[in-house]
Amino acid sequence: MLSDTLREFVSREVEPQAAAHDRTETFNHALFQRAGELGFLGITISEEYGGSDLGATAAVQVYEAISGSDPGFALSVLTHSILFAQNIQINGDDALKRRILPLAVSGEWIGGLCMTEPEVGTDVLAMRTRARRDGDVYVIDGTKMFITNGGIDEETLGDAFVVYAATGEGSISSFVVERGMDGFRLGQKCKDKLGMRASYTSELVFDSVRVPVANRLGDEGAGKLAMMRNLEIERLTLAAMSVGIAKRCLDVMIAHANERKTFGVPIRQHGQIQRYIAESFSEYRAARVLVYETARHIDLEATGQRVGADAAKLFASQAAKRTADAAIQVLGGYGYMGEYVVERLWRDAKLLEIGGGTLEAHQKNLASDLCRDPSQI
Numbered sequence: 001m002l003s004d005t006l007r008e009f010v011s012r013e014v015e016p017q018a019a020a021h022d023r024t025e026t027f028n029h030a031l032f033q034r035a036g037e038l039g040f041l042g043i044t045i046s047e048e049y050g051g052s053d054l055g056a057t058a059a060v061q062v063y064e065a066i067s068g069s070d071p072g073f074a075l076s077v078l079t080h081s082i083l084f085a086q087n088i089q090i091n092g093d094d095a096l097k098r099r100i101l102p103l104a105v106s107g108e109w110i111g112g113l114c115m116t117e118p119e120v121g122t123d124v125l126a127m128r129t130r131a132r133r134d135g136d137v138y139v140i141d142g143t144k145m146f147i148t149n150g151g152i153d154e155e156t157l158g159d160a161f162v163v164y165a166a167t168g169e170g171s172i173s174s175f176v177v178e179r180g181m182d183g184f185r186l187g188q189k190c191k192d193k194l195g196m197r198a199s200y201t202s203e204l205v206f207d208s209v210r211v212p213v214a215n216r217l218g219d220e221g222a223g224k225l226a227m228m229r230n231l232e233i234e235r236l237t238l239a240a241m242s243v244g245i246a247k248r249c250l251d252v253m254i255a256h257a258n259e260r261k262t263f264g265v266p267i268r269q270h271g272q273i274q275r276y277i278a279e280s281f282s283e284y285r286a287a288r289v290l291v292y293e294t295a296r297h298i299d300l301e302a303t304g305q306r307v308g309a310d311a312a313k314l315f316a317s318q319a320a321k322r323t324a325d326a327a328i329q330v331l332g333g334y335g336y337m338g339e340y341v342v343e344r345l346w347r348d349a350k351l352l353e354i355g356g357g358t359l360e361a362h363q364k365n366l367a368s369d370l371c372r373d374p375s376q377i
């Protein structure tokens with residue numbers, strides 16, 4: 001049922017608007033709310049809060065499918081549903097979940113996650129944003145950078161964000177900061193992006209924002225664990241987006257190889273074109289198997305499973321970019337033109353080698369985890 005609904009939604013509603021939103025660099029908020037109506041924003045969220053509680057395999061299906069048409073839109077949905085809502089579901093208390101999750105699942109609110117800072121990215125634990133307890137509130141000061149769903153003006157600024165902040169030496173905590181809280185504002189807009197142009201990316205500024213203690217996720221100091229747990233499902237679903245990109249690029253490349261003739265024969269008969277198709281297909285299949293295999297085994301409430309998610313994203317993101325590149329090559333000059341989709345997917349694919357952890361971060365994590373505990377191989 002999920003596959004059928006997804007297929008319909010993607011072909012009838014996502015695909016027709018994708019190129020225009022890429023061109024105008026705008027997020028389709030109406031489509032986001034439609035995704036809420038159809039239940040796609042609460043795939044991993046418990047039925048108690050309005051979600052469908054379908055788990056990680058269903059989540060990767062959703063992001064794979066949407067990303068095959070519009071990775072930029074998929075990135076916004078993923079950020080909202082996984083980095084924001086799923087994070088609150090796992091790490092928040094009952095009151096917070098009851099208040100926020102139904103709004104997130106329906107699409108009434110759009111949320112995001114603030115980890116990266118202007119001067120701190122991969123070395124996230126060195127973050128400079130601080131939260132100081134003052135009675136019943138925490139006072140948050142700092143700046144977060146490259147925040148998806150941050151918006152481009154007051155109207156498009158997201159409704160709420162999970163924000164990581166240092167609460168002492170070696171202590172990180174996470175908080176839900178909501179639009180309208182004094183001192184919370186949009187900083188610079190990250191316009192003119194290479195790809196993922198159908199999602200908004202911005203800097204968010206926290207200037208002595210007073211956040212109720214009730215908006216803290218878990219205990220003070222529990223933020224590092226919450227972050228690690230959320231990064232696993234984030235990386236896995238981002239890997240699923242790469243699989244969606246690779247599949248679409250293969251579809252386009254194969255259709256063109258069948259239709260286009262040079263030297264009197266369809267180009268599929270040229271050995272070098274066959275190589276692009278065969279290698280892209282093998283990489284796509286390998287990435288898909290790895291992503292689904294990891295999804296089947298991931299425990300969304302646990303930590304310590306990052307080798308699966310890191311390996312999936314390390315492999316799938318590069319496979320998607322190579323497949324998009326091969327598709328452009330197979331299409332020749334047409335591949336370079338927007339109308340043929342693969343140039344957009346090529347631009348979007350690059351982000352997946354950076355966002356949610358760079359290739360180098362995955363390599364370092366994997367080497368460190370596997371050398372410490374080779375039984376994970």
Ligand SMILES: Cc1cc2nc3c(=O)[nH]c(=O)nc-3n(C[C@H](O)[C@H](O)[C@H](O)COP(=O)(O)OP(=O)(O)OC[C@H]3O[C@@H](n4cnc5c(N)ncnc54)[C@H](O)[C@@H]3O)c2cc1C
Pocket residue numbers: 079112113114115116119120121122123145146147148149193196201351354355356357358359360361364
């Ligand atoms: C479109 C977009 C959307 C994003 N959305 C969000 C969001 O919603 N929320 C959020 O918090 N962040 C978001 N990000 C930020 C993203 O997660 C970071 O850009 C990413 O983690 C890398 O951090 P950085 O850009 O600071 O690069 P840096 O950490 O400065 O890294 C620069 C380069 O150095 C390498 N490097 C760094 N340290 C090491 C090391 N120890 N060994 C070897 N190489 C190293 C990196 O791999 C990279 O190649 C987004 C980014 C983009 C572009």
